[in-house]
Amino acid sequence: MKFKGIIFDLDGTLVNSLEDISDAMNTVLKGLNYPTHTYDTYQYFIGSGLRNLVSKALPATNNSDDQIEICFECMVNEYREMCTVKTKPYEGILELLENLNSQNIKMAVFSNKADELTKKIASEIFPNSFDTAVGLSTEELKKPNPFEAVEISKNWNLKPEEILFVGDSDIDMKTAINANMFPVGVTWGYRTEDELKNSGAKAIINNASELIDIL
Template sequence: MKNKAIIFDLDGTLIDSLKDIAISANLVLEEFNLPLHDISEYKNFVGGGASVLVNNCVPKNSNEDLKQKVLNRFKEVYDQEHHLNTQPYDGIYEVLEQLTKQNIKIGILSNKPHYFTCKYVEEFFSDYNFLEIHGQKENVPKKPNPMVALEIANSFNIKPENIFFVGDSDVDIKTAINSKMIPVGVKWGFRGPRELIENGAKYIVDTPKDILKLFEK
């Protein structure tokens, strides 16, 4: 097992954050007198980072100035509201505990802004040895660009083909493929298995504990 590692997506993979994202976004849309969206719609809005979320939320004919104002305000509101409903998925802690005990190198690569990514890891996962934690940063390509994933592999000193990349969206599967890593989709996330399979997931895990079985293959 020690010659393998695992990189996790965050939202929809380790944590169920959809409700807080939706609440925060709708509060901002209401401030700007823009149409609101049902929480279920946000499943298809997330995955590409905050700017993509905002672009999906606002009307199609919105100008760039409005989008930037909404984005800035969303970050402010989300910072205030982000923790109220968000929790790790059932079974995630047990998996992380086992991976830590077995000295398997673990990391996080998210398109959530880096500040929020680190804040969530500190809040929920400070007891686990995540060696690499990366959210979206300015002037750094987002997933599915493979650059940061490959930097993590280099830091782990493990070949990309021996690293499982685990996520809940097409963006994660494409990141894995672009990085020459093993693409793993989670059934419990925001998008569902069909999208993951269509985009090339090699494995679909039904529950968090099934992640551990990957290391037996």
């Protein structure tokens, strides 16, 4: 079957946003005199939304629901101001998107990052590249819930099985499977190839241009 659309994860797939996310959270932690974390540690905090990241970053002794909510609001405020300071596309991504656009392949972004921030990053770093960019609006719709992915397929008038779902984490692969889309794992992001394979990836790519081969 010829694939006619692609849904991309954002962080760890299209852009390396690790440092901006980490810097924002560490700013909040420093303000509270809590221990901060390294970029390597934050690599494993990313993927399930910023609220979940905040929970993982806070000390176990200061991890109540109220504290998480307060720090989440502070973190989002910090991150909103710096979300495109160090964040950059991965190697080959801009060329890939240009190639796909020339072939009239439908493209969208679906992220567990807050919807406002997802749209901001996608529009500023990849202007006019995507039909839509959808982030997290409510915890109930967080990946691996496939609802938003299926809604994108409906808006495109495509069957889910005509769509590639490209991501760097187990959550992305599970989302693809739940949506009945073709899961493609990328190895340049925040997770390992074994994790991608074990969570259902049907294809693994090591550089952006390999996605054209799958199409």
